[in-house]
Amino acid sequence: MKRRFATRIGLVGLLTVVLAGGVARGQATVVEKDVPYVPTPENVIEEMLRLARPTSSDVVYDLGCGDGRIVIAAAKRYGARGLGVDIDPLRVREARENAEKAGVSGLVSFREEDLFQTDLRRATVVTLYLLPSVNLRLRPKLFDELSPGARVVSHNYHMGDWPPERTINIGNHLVYFWTITGREKDRFGSASQKGPSPAPRTGWEIEPES
Numbered sequence: 001m002k003r004r005f006a007t008r009i010g011l012v013g014l015l016t017v018v019l020a021g022g023v024a025r026g027q028a029t030v031v032e033k034d035v036p037y038v039p040t041p042e043n044v045i046e047e048m049l050r051l052a053r054p055t056s057s058d059v060v061y062d063l064g065c066g067d068g069r070i071v072i073a074a075a076k077r078y079g080a081r082g083l084g085v086d087i088d089p090l091r092v093r094e095a096r097e098n099a100e101k102a103g104v105s106g107l108v109s110f111r112e113e114d115l116f117q118t119d120l121r122r123a124t125v126v127t128l129y130l131l132p133s134v135n136l137r138l139r140p141k142l143f144d145e146l147s148p149g150a151r152v153v154s155h156n157y158h159m160g161d162w163p164p165e166r167t168i169n170i171g172n173h174l175v176y177f178w179t180i181t182g183r184e185k186d187r188f189g190s191a192s193q194k195g196p197s198p199a200p201r202t203g204w205e206i207e208p209e210s
Contacts, residue, residue, distance in 0.1 A: 035130050037066050037091060040155050044173050045073050048153045051166055051177040052125045054080035061085065061123035063115040063130070063138070068095025068108070070127050075104035080125070082108040085118050120145040129155040136160050143180065143189035150180045162188055 040048075048070065054060055056079035062070045065084025072095075074080040086092050095110040111118070116138070120126065123146060128135065135157050142152060154176045158164060166177040 035064055035134055037088065038129070039066055040070065040129050041173065042069075042073075044155055044170055044175060045070055047168055047170055047175050048127055048155065049074055049077065051168065051175060052127070052151045052153050054078045054125050056080060058124045059083070059122050060125040060127065061118070061120060062127045063118065064128065065095055065110065066091050066129075068098050068110055071108045072099055072102050072104055074125075075099075075107040076102055079107070083123075084108065084110045085113050085115050086110070087112065087114055116141065121147075124150050126150065126152045127155075128153070128157075130157060132157045132160075139188055146180045148180055148182045152178045152180065 052060070052074075054074050058074075058078075058080045060071050060074045060080050060082040062068075062082065062084045065071060065086045068084045068091075071080075071082030071084045074082050084092075084095050086095070089112050092110045092112045096105070099105045099108050099110070120141065126142065126146065128138075130138070135154060136159065139159050139162060146152075152159075156174050158176050159178065162178065164176040164178050166175075168175040168177075
């Protein structure tokens, strides 16, 4: 009787562990997003790129890239290289497929990553369609990591007391444009950053797709 009772307890304990493990694995697959996915319309993309003036020597980073349409457009129209970053693996997979269909997979790359963890030091153009609060959280990182002369373009949302150089109204949409300067880096950069930043990697490396 005792052996049967002990065996039953063992089976219940094993089942509890298996179920708990299954729940934990399920939770691990949930993607926590700061920003909902809303695609940028094509006419807004056209204006964002017109303001940024990318060339074949530029590297365009789109933070929260969704289906990859902005860096793909920059590559197709201007020959710019690009990196799209999104925390959602489904969006990253879709972006890679779209780049392949557009014939620019040799120019652009996509990475599943939290945009706050992305190294921005190789970017010469950064495009955004986030939220006001996320833009403000991101602002010190832009100033810490981007070089003077880098351009920042945001769809619909500004950067608080960092005044834009240009603001364009396109129907119900706004496009804000800034250029990073040395003076503003001193004003808006992270005060907690101590010592020189590590040297950025040279050249352009397309991230391996997985």
